[in-house]
Amino acid sequence: MPSIKLRDASVAFPIYNSRSRSLRSSLLARVGGTVQADDDGAVTVRALQNITLDLAPGDRLALVGHNGAGKSTLLRVFSGAYEPSTGAAEIKGRVSSLLDMTMGMDMELTGADNVVLRGVFLGMSIAEARSRIPEVEEFSELGGFMHLPMRTYSSGMRLRLAFAISTARVPDILLMDEFISVGDQTFARKARERLEHMIDNARIMVLASHSAQMIRQYCNRAILLQGGCVAREGAVDEILAAYQQGQQP
Numbered sequence: 001m002p003s004i005k006l007r008d009a010s011v012a013f014p015i016y017n018s019r020s021r022s023l024r025s026s027l028l029a030r031v032g033g034t035v036q037a038d039d040d041g042a043v044t045v046r047a048l049q050n051i052t053l054d055l056a057p058g059d060r061l062a063l064v065g066h067n068g069a070g071k072s073t074l075l076r077v078f079s080g081a082y083e084p085s086t087g088a089a090e091i092k093g094r095v096s097s098l099l100d101m102t103m104g105m106d107m108e109l110t111g112a113d114n115v116v117l118r119g120v121f122l123g124m125s126i127a128e129a130r131s132r133i134p135e136v137e138e139f140s141e142l143g144g145f146m147h148l149p150m151r152t153y154s155s156g157m158r159l160r161l162a163f164a165i166s167t168a169r170v171p172d173i174l175l176m177d178e179f180i181s182v183g184d185q186t187f188a189r190k191a192r193e194r195l196e197h198m199i200d201n202a203r204i205m206v207l208a209s210h211s212a213q214m215i216r217q218y219c220n221r222a223i224l225l226q227g228g229c230v231a232r233e234g235a236v237d238e239i240l241a242a243y244q245q246g247q248q249p
């Protein structure tokens, strides 16, 4: 059964070249809070602190919080891209992350080759990824460009290809940073339908968003992140109200 379990998980990013005393003290004084120095003097940004969380099938979780609160970092822990620096994360099930959709793609390779490359990156076998090429070609509407190097694509074409591959199969766990919109009006409508199908059929879904409307539409529980910590968790309306209160001057 798909699940996500975090126990006291923290993520800290080291800041290199910050060992000089003057740089260190100026960093600590100016940024404060989440920037900390350990006993050896190494400076880190603490992106997440002591997160304990359980997600099970049926959960549609919204991550709410200001810029820099830790939403994307938490999504990356869920996707397995980041290991907690301390604590534990146990992710069970096939994950599709729509965070870095072009990650793993190579500009020198053709669209078709990139379907295989990105498919394998997403956990498919080479044979399965190859078998997806016709369907991705049809969905992305790239025509003959599918067999040209990706560097010849416009940015919209790249995204259409990346979206078509990343959404080629319904995952157990779907991760999204904002509700993505891809391509021109007609393509965007088609992409939205596919995304909604994935949301309906994924067992667990996590959406980081600043849009109360999207969160109300797609989520059934929420957490409010502040400075990398879970400030509050609960029902969507309660968390959105707490977030909006925090935004008022």
Ligand SMILES: Nc1ncnc2c1ncn2[C@@H]1O[C@H](COP(=O)(O)OP(=O)(O)OP(=O)(O)O)[C@@H](O)[C@H]1O
Pocket (backbone or CB within 6 Å): 013, 034, 045, 046, 047, 065, 066, 067, 068, 069, 070, 071, 072, 073, 074
């Ligand atoms: N690669 C990195 N190296 C150093 N610090 C980082 C890195 N990624 C994120 N951070 C820091 O971690 C903290 C959390 O960042 P994160 O991107 O998770 O926030 P967020 O809530 O997704 O913000 P936004 O709403 O702006 O996307 C911030 O203080 C940020 O500066």
